[in-house]
Amino acid sequence: MALTRGATEALQILIAGYNRLRRADVVLYADLDYDSAQYAMAMLKARRGVTVKSFAIPEPTTRASVLDTYRKVLDETPTARLLLLTHLSHRTGLVLPVRDIAAMARSRGVDVILDAAHSWGQLPLDIADLDVDFAGFNLHKWIGAPVGLGFLYIRKGRLADIDVHMGDQDWSAHDIRSRIHTGTLNFAAALTVPAALDLHEAIGVPAKRARLTHLRNYWVERVAHIPSVHILTPNDPLMHAGISSFRIKDKTGQKDTAAIVARLRDEFKVLTVRRGGLAAGECIRVCPAIYTTEPELDRLVAALSAVAAS
Incomplete structure (x- = not known):
């Protein structure tokens, strides 16, 4: 994990830095995904030369219809390599069955970048249980830290699949801190994180x-x-x-x-x-x-x- 200025920055870094894409690949996102993350996915067409494909979550929405939609999109896109997935939508509040969708994607060779901006603090969340390798989180929404704090997560063993950020040389390429370089962090805000986490855990x-x-x-x-x-x-x-x-x-x-x-x-x-x-x-x-x-x-x-x- 590495501190960022929010889930938006974390997701943008993970998406832009994901380096396993080739020109024949397709990247996928849904209409419920966050705007800034959609923009970053769309940018991959110019940056990586891939095809960008979007799709809609059906209404009315059920667990079965969501799973069917993701299954259909993945089956229809055999060259898909990357999927943006939102745990709890900022648009409608819909909670997706992340573990099941991530398993579908993994079985087809598709990596998932998870947007957990709204889910951590509202829902029980164990990143290992969700079985995704990359995720962005907020600390300033449902955890209660000041605005401008979040973090990115990269599973151990997958760090090399995300580029070093802006050619960073302050940290080793084997250190996750080399994946985020924004200059001086608002350290006064960052110092409040332990208190915010203590309150979050005290409430439960x-x-x-x-x-x-x-x-x-x-x-x-x-x-x-x-x-x-x-x-x-x-x-x-x-x-x-x-x-x-x-x-x-x-x-x-x-x-x-x-x-x-x-x-x-x-x-x-x-x-x-x-x-x-x-x-x-x-x-x-x-x-x-x-x-x-x-x-x-x-x-x-x-x-x-x-x-x-x-």
């Missing part, structure tokens, strides 16, 4: 997940009766944590979703986030924190009822 992942799942289910169950509100994230407890997204029927364009987000903020004092990039249309993300209260979610429910009726 089971308690965090239970709290976030309760808050998610609290508002989702109370808007489920509204016909025009479509919840994108499945109710399967293995496929969500605290984040979920919704659409209002016939209001899936950027202008519509931006207007809904603005109204929720300005009229009802509810903060949500517009998310684009999905094949089926834009959505609006709801992301409770562990300290969010039920009365605050009641305000969200009332706001969605009013927005859906207008």
